[in-house]
Amino acid sequence: MDIADAHLLWDAEPGWLNTASYGLPPRQAFEELQAVLTQWRHGSSDWKPWDASVGRARAGFARMIGASPADVMISSTVSQIMSVVATALPEGAKVVVPEIEFTSNLFPWLVAADVETVPAERLAEAITDSTAAVAFSLVQSATGQVAPLADIVAAARAHGALVIADGSQACGWLPVDVSGIDALACTGYKWLMAPRGASFGYLAPDLRERMRPLAANWYGADVYYGPPLRLADDARAFDLSPAWFSYVGAAPALDLLNDLGIERIREHNVALANRFRTGLGLEPSDSAIVTVDAPGERLAAAGIRAAVRAGKVRAGFHVYNTVADVDRALNALS
Known part of the structure; x- marks a missing residue:
């Protein structure tokens, strides 16, 4: 699968930029967990x-x-x-x-x-x-x-x-x-x-x-x-x-x-992070995490979920994020 299409394996609502706090499960992981929880509920399986x-x-x-x-x-x-x-x-x-x-x-x-x-x-x-x-x-x-x-x-x-x-x-x-x-x-x-x-x-x-x-x-x-x-x-x-x-x-x-490949994921994540940085007038970096002085309440009002750490907005970009997530955040801050 092309890494740009990998987000289709998740059920993420637009605007989740908080993976540095917790990541979202791929559909297969969520479904396997639900199946086991059903077994636990009914006592239908050994451990x-x-x-x-x-x-x-x-x-x-x-x-x-x-x-x-x-x-x-x-x-x-x-x-x-x-x-x-x-x-x-x-x-x-x-x-x-x-x-x-x-x-x-x-x-x-x-x-x-x-x-x-x-x-x-x-x-x-x-x-x-x-x-x-x-x-x-x-x-x-x-x-x-x-x-x-x-x-x-x-x-x-x-x-x-x-x-x-x-x-x-x-x-x-x-x-x-x-x-x-x-x-x-x-x-x-x-x-x-x-x-x-x-x-x-x-x-x-x-x-x-x-x-x-x-x-x-x-x-x-x-x-x-x-x-x-x-x-x-x-x-x-x-x-x-x-x-x-x-x-x-x-x-x-x-x-x-x-299976997707960590190097391919890195390239995808850092490209999104750098698109965000560029849109804010910052130099590119080598990280999937971006911390900036920005009005976090604007992001929240636009449905963008990020974190505040050490007094700065912290946004994290992962494999389920898209260019649309980045641009939505930039529009909220512009």
Whole structure:
């Protein structure tokens, strides 16, 4: 399918520019979820077919980021994933974090480490031999700024620091390869367009050896009763027991994103974002997220749903958006 026609796979009302808050499910994902909810309502199915969606979603996310499914844990929130990753750090470890970072990738480090905050564009140069880890978003929630990943990885490797990334505003539209990344956490309900309650974490094998499974449970071992402790020997040891219905919706959404191709989605999304920027007299950028000083009430009055973050209107453009959505927003602001 031509990426320009992919919006036909969704049932989005015109004017949804708020994917950075939550994404809209493709029709197949919504229908699969409704079918399972009907089974739940009537007690007409065992839970095991629902659970199969967890493995399908895990494999889909792994494919998206160039990882093995064995290196992907499943969870419900990014903060839970980051909190368990933090167990790999020694007491008093120094972690460098952007000064404007979403709290799910900030508070876990404030709890567990000595945090130094710096401007996002200075992350790489702030890493020194005393840095245990650098934790940052691949795309910033407040601004849409895309992190210079290659520079950060190079600096971290030169100083022996861990690279810990939040992909929540990136995975699903920005091509991501976990080469050089030690841990990557991503919530599913934004650009992956899954129900809230599905999240994914890439954990490099060397990192896992230093981590403790703080929320060890039956799902990480596929064992129901009794000692001894016997967890999986891969990233599944850190799984949370899954919210099945969230993964029932996540699996087909991930399959569709992978089939459409993340690079093609990136080109589509950034082209729409840059059309919006150009219409507002701004220079083009490399992000699907645009934050601008603009009268948000005008957008709301025109039926445009966007967000306000850090005092600015934040608009996000995804595969189901069209040129008509952009022009409608520009007309509202003109």
